[in-house]
Amino acid sequence: MLDIIGIGVGPFNLSLAALLKKTEITAKFFEQQAAFNWHKGMILPSTTLQVPFMADLVTLIDPTSPYSFLNYLHTQHRLLKFYFLEEFKIYRKEYNHYCQWVAEQLDSLSFDAAVIDVMFDNGDDGFVVKVCEQGTQKTYHAKNLVIGTGTQAALPSSLQAIAKKAPHRCMHTAHFADNFDLDRLDANRLDLNSVKAEDKLTKILVLGSGQSSAEVYRTLFDQQFDDEHNDHSNGNAKFQLDWMTRSAGFFPMEYSPLGLEHFSPAYTDYFYGLNSEIKPKVAAKQDLLYKGMGFETIRDIYHRLYERSINNKDLHSTLISNCEVTQATLAESLDSIRLTMRQREQNQIFTADYDCVIAGTGYRYGLPECLNTLLPDILHDAFGQPVIDRDYILAYQKNTTGKIFVQNQEIHTHGVGAPDLGLGAYRAGCIVNQLTGKQIYDTDALPVFQKFGA
Numbered sequence: 001m002l003d004i005i006g007i008g009v010g011p012f013n014l015s016l017a018a019l020l021k022k023t024e025i026t027a028k029f030f031e032q033q034a035a036f037n038w039h040k041g042m043i044l045p046s047t048t049l050q051v052p053f054m055a056d057l058v059t060l061i062d063p064t065s066p067y068s069f070l071n072y073l074h075t076q077h078r079l080l081k082f083y084f085l086e087e088f089k090i091y092r093k094e095y096n097h098y099c100q101w102v103a104e105q106l107d108s109l110s111f112d113a114a115v116i117d118v119m120f121d122n123g124d125d126g127f128v129v130k131v132c133e134q135g136t137q138k139t140y141h142a143k144n145l146v147i148g149t150g151t152q153a154a155l156p157s158s159l160q161a162i163a164k165k166a167p168h169r170c171m172h173t174a175h176f177a178d179n180f181d182l183d184r185l186d187a188n189r190l191d192l193n194s195v196k197a198e199d200k201l202t203k204i205l206v207l208g209s210g211q212s213s214a215e216v217y218r219t220l221f222d223q224q225f226d227d228e229h230n231d232h233s234n235g236n237a238k239f240q241l242d243w244m245t246r247s248a249g250f251f252p253m254e255y256s257p258l259g260l261e262h263f264s265p266a267y268t269d270y271f272y273g274l275n276s277e278i279k280p281k282v283a284a285k286q287d288l289l290y291k292g293m294g295f296e297t298i299r300d301i302y303h304r305l306y307e308r309s310i311n312n313k314d315l316h317s318t319l320i321s322n323c324e325v326t327q328a329t330l331a332e333s334l335d336s337i338r339l340t341m342r343q344r345e346q347n348q349i350f351t352a353d354y355d356c357v358i359a360g361t362g363y364r365y366g367l368p369e370c371l372n373t374l375l376p377d378i379l380h381d382a383f384g385q386p387v388i389d390r391d392y393i394l395a396y397q398k399n400t401t402g403k404i405f406v407q408n409q410e411i412h413t414h415g416v417g418a419p420d421l422g423l424g425a426y427r428a429g430c431i432v433n434q435l436t437g438k439q440i441y442d443t444d445a446l447p448v449f450q451k452f453g454a
Contacts (some may be wrong), residue, residue, distance in 0.1 A: 001124065001126060001141040001142060001143060002026045002027060002028055002140060002141065002142040002143070003025045003026045003027060003142070003143050003144060003435060004025060004026075004027045004028075004142055004143065004144040004145065004146055004405075004435060005027070005028050005029070005030070005127070005129050005140060005142035005144075005145055005146075006027065006028070006029035006030065006145075006146045006148055007029075007030060007115045007118075007129075007145065007146070007147050007148065007149055007368060007370065008029075008030075008031060008147065008148040008149035008150060008368070009029050009030070009031035009033075009036060009103070009109055009111070009148065010038065010148055010149075010150045010408075011038060011057060011099060011421060011424055012148045012150075012407035012408055012424045012427070012428065013029055013146060013148030013407060014029075014036070014057055014099055014102060014103060014106075014109075015057040015058060015424050015425050015428040016029075016146060016148070016407070016428040016431055016432070017029050017106050017108050017109060018057050018058055018065065018067040018102055018106065019058060019061065019062065019065070019425070019428050019429060019432050019440075019441065020108070020432060020435075021067075021106070022062075022432075022440060023432060023435070023436055023440060025432070025435050025436060027108045028108055028110060028140060028142075029108055029109050029110065029148075030110050030113040030114070030115050030129075030131055030133070031109065031110070031111050031112075031113060032112070032113065032114035032115075033111060033112070034111055034112045035100070035103075035111055036096075036099055036100050036103040036111070037096065037100075038092075038095065038096045038099055039092070039096075039174065040096075040177065040178065041173075041174045041175045041176055041177045041178045041179075042092070042173060042174060042176065042177065042212055042215065043092050043093050043096060043177060044092075044176070044177060044215055044216070044219045045219060045222075046091075047091065047092045047093075047215050048089040048090060048091050048092060049089050049090055049091075049092060049095055049421065050089070050211060050253070050294055051089070051420065051421050051422050052088040052089060052422075053069050053070075053088060053089070053090045054069075054088075054422075055420075055421040055422035055424070055425075056068055056069035056095075056098065056421075056425070057069075057099065057102055057424070057425060058425050059425065060422065060423075060425045060426060060446065061425040061426050061428070061429035061441045061442075061443070061445075062425070062429070062441060067102045067105070069090070069098055072098045072101050072102075075101075076101075110131075110133055110134075112133070112134050112135075113131050113132070113133040113134065114131065114132045115129060115130070115131050115368070115370040116130045116131060116132055116137070116370060117129075117130045117370055117372075117373055118130075118145065118370050118371055118373060118374055119373050119374070120374065120377070120398050120400055120402070121141060121400075121402070124141070125143065125400045125401040125402050126141060126142055126143040126144070126400070126401075126402040127141070127142050127143075127144075127145055127402055127404075128140075128141055129141070129142060129145070142402075143401075143402055144402055144403045144404070144405065144435065145402070145403075145404045145405065146404075146405040146406070146407060146431060147367065147368065147371070147394075147404065147405070147406045147407065147409060148407040148408070149368045150408060151363035151364060151365055151366075151408065151419070152363060152364050152366065153172035153173075153174040153175065153363055154172070154361055154362050154363055154364040155170075155172055155359055155361055156325060156328075156359065156361055158325055158326070158327055158328040159325070159328050159357065159359060161330075162328055162330045162337060162357075165330060165334070166330060166334050167179050168180070168181055168184055168185070168356070169185070169330070169334070169336075169337060169355065169356050169357070170328075170330075170337060170356070170357045170359075171356075171357075171358055171359070172358075172359055172360070172361065173206075173208070173212040173213060173215075173216050173358055173359065173360040174212070174363075176216050176219075176358055180356070180358065182202070182223065182238070182239065185202050185204075185239075185355050185356055186202055186238070186239075201237065201239060201240050201316075202238070202239035202240070202355045202356070203239065203240045203242070203353065203354045203355050203356075204220060204239050204240065204241050204242070204354065204355065204356045204357075204358070205242045205243075205244060205339070205352075205354045205356070205357045205358070206220070206241070206242070206243045206244070206358050206359075206360070207244055207245070207325065207357065207358065207359040207360060207361060208245055208359060208360030208361050208362075209245035209247050209249075209250045209251065209292070209293065209321075209360075210291050210292065210293060210360050210362070211253070211292070211293050211294060211297065212360040213243070213245070213293075213358075213360030214250075214293045214294075214297045214298070214301060215297065216358055216360065217241070217243045217301065218297070218300065218301050218304070220239075220241050221241060221301070221304055221317065222304070223238070224237050224238055224239060224241060224316055224317070225237060225238065226238070237314070237316040239316075239355075240316050240317070241316060241317045242317065242318045242319075242320065242354075243317070243318070243319045243320070244319075244320040244321075244323050244341070245320070245321050245322075245323070246322065246323060246324035246344060247321060247322075248321060248322055248345075249321045249322075250293065250298065250319065250321065251288060251292050251293070252288075252292050252293055252294065252295040252298055253288055253289070253290065253291070253292030253293060253294060253295075254288045254289050254292070255294070255295060258449070258450065259289065261448040261449065261450050262286070262289055262415070262416055262417065263289075263416065263417045263420045263422050263423055264417065264423075264446060264448045265423075265426055265443065265446050266447065266448050266450070266451075266452060267415060267416075267417065267448075267450075267452050268414050268415055268417050268423070269390075269452075270415075270452035270453050271413075271414060271415030271416075271452075272390050272413060272414055272415070273453070276381060276382070276383075279412065279413075279415075280383070280412075282415075283411070283412070283415070283416070286416050289416050290416050290419070290420065291362075305317070322343055322344045322345050322346075323341050323342065323343050323344065324341065324342055324344060325339050325340070325341055326340050326341060326342050326349070327339070327340035328340070328357070335355070336353050336354065336355055337353065337354050337355075337356075337357055338351060338352075338353050339351065339352050339353075339354060339357070365408075365409055365411065365412075366409075367386065367406075367409065374396070374398075374404075377396040377397045377398045378394055378395070378396045379394075379395040379396055379397065381412075383412070385412045385413075386406075386409070387413075388406055388409070388410045388413045388414070390414075391405075391430060391431075391434050392405050392406055392407070392410060392414075392427060392430060392431060393405055393406075393434075394406060403434070405431050405434070407424070407427060407428070407431075426443060426446060429441030429442075429443050430443050
């Protein structure tokens with residue numbers, strides 16, 4: 001029997017797997033994808049993490065670990081180049097490669113391995129886990145589980161059916177790099193003989209004002225002209241690009257040092273201790289702590305808009321705030337999407353047709369389907385959310401010593417730091433200490449200046 005089985009191999013379970021190398025804990029982590037890839041659909045040109053490189057898999061809980069980002073650079077013979085770069089935020093592409101480098105060194109990981117079902121082990125305390133591993137169904141037994149399956153991309157209900165029927169015309173930003181194909185959109189539109197020449201310009205809409213939407217907008221903006229920086233360019237745009245948000249504006253994420261202290265064990269302790277009825281009200285006011293855009297991204301986009309406006313050149317782009325999509329209809333010919341939208345402050349309704357809609361509309365939390373057998377025993381609060389204790393352990397009714405740890409499923413109990421990469425190593429360290437019954441990692445070594453409670 002294994003000490004622990006991990007379901008999913010994203011950065012958080014990968015962090016736990018790396019930190020467990022210091023222990024005698026026996027572990028196996030299963031990932032249904034064929035290889036490690038972090039937000040593959042959003043690894044776009046020039047995109048970086050929104051956190052410093054020290055928010056790697058291990059550094060903030062174990063800076064001496066061989067799995068640190070700095071050691072990765074050292075083994076790649078790129079440490080001096082990074083030193084001269086003088087940047088804290090690293091490219092997403094590089095972060096993904098760093099995680100792959102760590103994954104290649106850990107024999108506890110199994111890819112192309114989908115967990116099918118999980119049951120309580122009635123003979124022994126613990127769990128029975130059925131896995132389809134590289135095409136073969138196997139059964140494992142473990143004393144504990146850790147869930148690291150991440151969040152799922154969420155589209156508004158009005159767009160969900162369209163995305164299933166025409167994924168190249170309607171998609172979440174999480175699937176942008178995989179699904180977006182301008183040549184296919186153009187070919188379909190130009191085949192419409194009934195369309196007037198002046199209306200044949202492909203129309204693309206980006207929804208949302210978070211970092212992902214901003215990065216998609218910037219990427220598409222750079223593709224609108226064949227060579228925008230060439231003075232001899234004919235100036236013909238390849239498509240119209242609009243950007244819309246239901247928020248009151250295109251605002252930056254809070255990134256001051258004292259604001260960042262909300263992503264700390266101290267704030268986690270504070271938030272966890274709040275009354276369950278007050279937590280949703282507190283969380284509702286904290287969107288800009290983790291949902292806004294990076295200020296540098298906003299400034300980068302504004303510079304592009306300003307440069308294109310020289311000589312009053314047509315931007316072929318409109319930015320619209322305070323507007324939400326209330327209805328969406330896919331044409332019978334599958335060649336366009338009609339959106340009904342409402343200006344929230346004016347309460348005015350209008351419609352517009354687009355060839356492609358890319359929605360940065362967030363992610364939803366939820367336990368994976370493989371836990372459905374256990375769901376009747378898992379306790380939920382008055383809001384229907386799973387009950388999770390301070391040590392990241394699911395509460396359930398079954399009389400067993402086996403524990404189910406969660407990673408990035410506890411934002412409703414532990415606060416805004418749950419999805420943050422910077423707290424990932426700390427949380428994994430807490431789980432290691434729970435598994436070993438010893439203080440393997442110093443979880444008290446990350447104090448901040450503020451005191452959040454009275």
